[in-house]
Amino acid sequence: MTDNTGPVRVGLIGSGWIGRFHGESLARRIPETDLVAVADPAPGAAERVAGELGAGYGYTDAADLITDPEIEAVVIASPARFHTDLVVAAAQAGKAIFVEKPMALTIADADRAIGAAASAGLPLQVGFNRRFATGFAAARRIIDDGGIGTPQLLRSLTRDPGGFDPAAVRPGTIFLETLIHDFDTLRWLNPGASVVDVYAVADALVHPQWRDRGLLDTAVVTIRFDNGAIATAEANFSAAYGYDVRGEVFGSAGMVTAGDVRAGDMRHYHAGGVSSPTTRLNIDLFRDAYTQQLADFAANVRGERRPVPTGEDAREALAIALAAIESVRSGARVAIRKVTA
Amino acid sequence: MTDNTGPVRVGLIGSGWIGRFHGESLARRIPETDLVAVADPAPGAAERVAGELGAGYGYTDAADLITDPEIEAVVIASPARFHTDLVVAAAQAGKAIFVEKPMALTIADADRAIGAAASAGLPLQVGFNRRFATGFAAARRIIDDGGIGTPQLLRSLTRDPGGFDPAAVRPGTIFLETLIHDFDTLRWLNPGASVVDVYAVADALVHPQWRDRGLLDTAVVTIRFDNGAIATAEANFSAAYGYDVRGEVFGSAGMVTAGDVRAGDMRHYHAGGVSSPTTRLNIDLFRDAYTQQLADFAANVRGERRPVPTGEDAREALAIALAAIESVRSGARVAIRKVTA
């Protein structure tokens, strides 16, 4: 990182669905970044994506990208189970780090990732993109301005329209990879409060045949905060009507809501009633938010701000997810202070 | 009207679609009125409706109802061409008068109706029910409170879903019976201003085959007021999606809108998008407004308030309608002061 001017030179690790989208943002939508290289273990994938996006290099081994001296920052969009090791390796190589959620799958790994970045004095930002969505960010500003008083009841939900591939889902996926967004959102919309305990119920309602393998597709989590606020997080993997992400915070002086599955402002009035089209893809619903968070990361790399959301934010959201998994297993409320593994 | 306590004893003239609804309101929905008698020239109609609604008498001749000493007020819901004569007869018989729009079809008749009620010192109220609709009334209050500053641009529209019976439509119907609502609404939402001139275009777009008979089903009217405000009134007789009545007033400090064709607050999210049901009948859209205006009339009869909208309001709206008809004929702007016949 000898040169601190000009676009940030970024390497992308992982060229799947969201990795590819991040690559396009880095190469085309964000003037403050250049996409220098892409890494992906699938034969030919990295070279192909690098070529399409005008990046100079395609690596099959992420380690090669991480040690590439032309690269000053990495965006990690690999499968979740590799996230922590990649964060640590990138930190040791002196790269600024943006990592998709979840940063880690255990508290020990979360601590390892945080420690590596801290030791190296490098920016570490986590992909909780909803913080960058216009409506959610406006809601947070209202809260900060006192517009709802003290939060008392919160809700965050994620309903994915796409169904899911059972091969890609593991026990815990709905908590560790989906609801982890909602857990971060709920913490962020209740500023300063800490989670006390968690109760979760979950089931395989979309595909009951996979229940035996633990592939839960529907979940509701109740979270108590130390300021008394009670939050609900909710997820489902098969929303027929679109990609539905909403938040709601009710407080002593009012309420804010954010999120709307309707796509755009066209309304069609016809013999059957009034209709709106809906958004079907997360990269449509959060197009601007996904892009803005990487632009924000680039600014962080240039030292203009501290990176947010942080590794600590990822650790806190993970603790809630792990408590929820334990609660589903035990059927009981789980105190968050006990979550350490 | 010797007895000024207890419910107002009302006679209903006309038992068609809207007359029947008014009868139900008088008999059942408004504690402050009793429905004493019904008149309708169709054989058996008055007796049947009177029986169903618990009214004591059914007359085939409205004159008998008007001179019935038990009756202290009449609600006139006959075909429009009889309105003026019925108003005059009722006034001469000493009855308080509620008359459906249009009160008259010529300025001379309007003056005759106003004069008869004034001479007799009797309440005369006209059925511009939108003034009693919750949303429109709230809009007017915002205007009165200065919430939009000085009105500059206004819009009022009526789109009827039901299609229409060409036998019941005459040249002028869309202006004299439909848009007359919008003309009153526009005047009422621009308090204190007077109409300067009118330009109208109209056509037979729903049923082109009736154009030759002058049965216009689609119209747009531009109205200039002496405070500079410019208003648009719009009507169509065949809205596929429901009964659509909306108002909009834009002013120097803001805007108010009123009216929503959506029926209730249920929303259905499905694979095709998000849908709302719509309202199909004026007596559903304006159920409360139709009822409230008669409750208000009953209060007027008991002397608690002056009747509004007045015969003068009806005359002013009629003048706009007549100017619009002349404008369609001539293709030119018509100054409102010239409208006298």
Next chain:
Amino acid sequence: MTDNTGPVRVGLIGSGWIGRFHGESLARRIPETDLVAVADPAPGAAERVAGELGAGYGYTDAADLITDPEIEAVVIASPARFHTDLVVAAAQAGKAIFVEKPMALTIADADRAIGAAASAGLPLQVGFNRRFATGFAAARRIIDDGGIGTPQLLRSLTRDPGGFDPAAVRPGTIFLETLIHDFDTLRWLNPGASVVDVYAVADALVHPQWRDRGLLDTAVVTIRFDNGAIATAEANFSAAYGYDVRGEVFGSAGMVTAGDVRAGDMRHYHAGGVSSPTTRLNIDLFRDAYTQQLADFAANVRGERRPVPTGEDAREALAIALAAIESVRSGARVAIRKVTA
């Protein structure tokens, strides 16, 4: 009940806030009922309300009303703790019964009420008015028509703007008198399913000083059904922005929502943004629903339909409320089959 024609002759027990409103409905808004008498133990209250509403009799002792031979049906709107005894007494006196929620505060009392009405062969209807609200009823029709597939996630919430009088609140009030509406709504919007277990958290967030007295003002309840559906019920006693009651049912093929705190269709656009007024009173939000349920009751009394919601519905909702109270106490999930006291 010798005469089965003409309006149903109703006696009203309790002339407080909601009793008074029911009295007005019976006397003025519902042609199918006559308000014959009012009972209230407060000195002079029954006579005053009876006088104002045109009812013939005012009793201080409800027993006198119940045995009044002119009365064929009672509407019970007394404080909740008297409901069961009044139901039983009315049943023994041969009166058809409409009772406000909660019908009973214990399962034993619920069984006693149900048994008394069943033994006497009398209609027994419970005041879960939301079933009669336009939006909620439309949502249920969509569900019945298969428009959302199988319910998987449900939500029902009640937020009361009025604050509350601690003298009128007892431990359990938020579950037994407020959330009991939501429990019924959730059961009704998940037709055919039974509740498996309940987890509840609650706190005194509006008035922390009353926490020691057990006066909980904020609660979230998670309910599992035997068809796998997971429901959340939520309540708070001090909503700054209005009377907010909403429902949401997400299923395998879509979603329905109902409820909107906005009052009417006026929108005000001004320098600060776009604003809507909100509804502040339950009798404004549910005006039509409150009235419609009594009109429906009158039809039930005349034998046209079986009364719904039934005493059994009230018992089921009560079981959820009692389980929620136990869950708050124990901090654990409570199986619904264990709720028997």
Next chain:
Amino acid sequence: MTDNTGPVRVGLIGSGWIGRFHGESLARRIPETDLVAVADPAPGAAERVAGELGAGYGYTDAADLITDPEIEAVVIASPARFHTDLVVAAAQAGKAIFVEKPMALTIADADRAIGAAASAGLPLQVGFNRRFATGFAAARRIIDDGGIGTPQLLRSLTRDPGGFDPAAVRPGTIFLETLIHDFDTLRWLNPGASVVDVYAVADALVHPQWRDRGLLDTAVVTIRFDNGAIATAEANFSAAYGYDVRGEVFGSAGMVTAGDVRAGDMRHYHAGGVSSPTTRLNIDLFRDAYTQQLADFAANVRGERRPVPTGEDAREALAIALAAIESVRSGARVAIRKVTA
């Protein structure tokens, strides 16, 4: 234009408000374009903007930019009165042309611009950006799919929140520079129909003191099409609540609407009601549309599609604007076929 691969090399003429925004789009937001040079007669302006946006050259004389051999396309965002000459010069220099509205201020100039581009065989696209707005484009697709039947009533409005600088406003500005958007929108949303005649009223309501100088700030235009449809276009220069652009098309089988002044999906519920923030700038309201139209232009330059909206579209919209100006002057309806100067 020897090289037909790689990003289109664009020169920007005019670096004011909208020119600057277009420059950012060309340099940063659209991968398919490179911003090569900027021209602006203001001393230092072109060089400064070129520097900020990474363009290689800043010219004070647009003629130098137009003849720059490195440039293959120009984006003309100068003051309106220079548009036509710049189009002609660019066409003669062999550059593809994107020109902001209005392309010309007289029919003769419009013909001159169209002719120059046609003679040179060069793409000519006009900046009617609303065609690229999500909601408006969705509305057009519904119309194309038959979702509203035959258009019968149309509306398009523009209300600018910013007030205006009288030094920048000339008689005709509201028609030639603002409503020209609405005229194009109305034509585009009534596919295949031609305008028959125009009636317009306009006034100086925001700043009455400038009425004598002809600086009209409020206008309503009624347009008849040869398929019978009747359209209204409406504009005002001082909307207190935001940048409000809406369209509505009512047809024989339904209606579509587009446009919403509300900014994002956050809603704030508070003691005063429910509030939404609003959009205040055209470059916020149409951010994506402004960008998309230039991306579309780049594709046109690469020969992938014919440029739309065309010079002929600009000529048709201009004819409506000129007819409206004549109608305001004369107070009479103006047939569109007579508009030739």
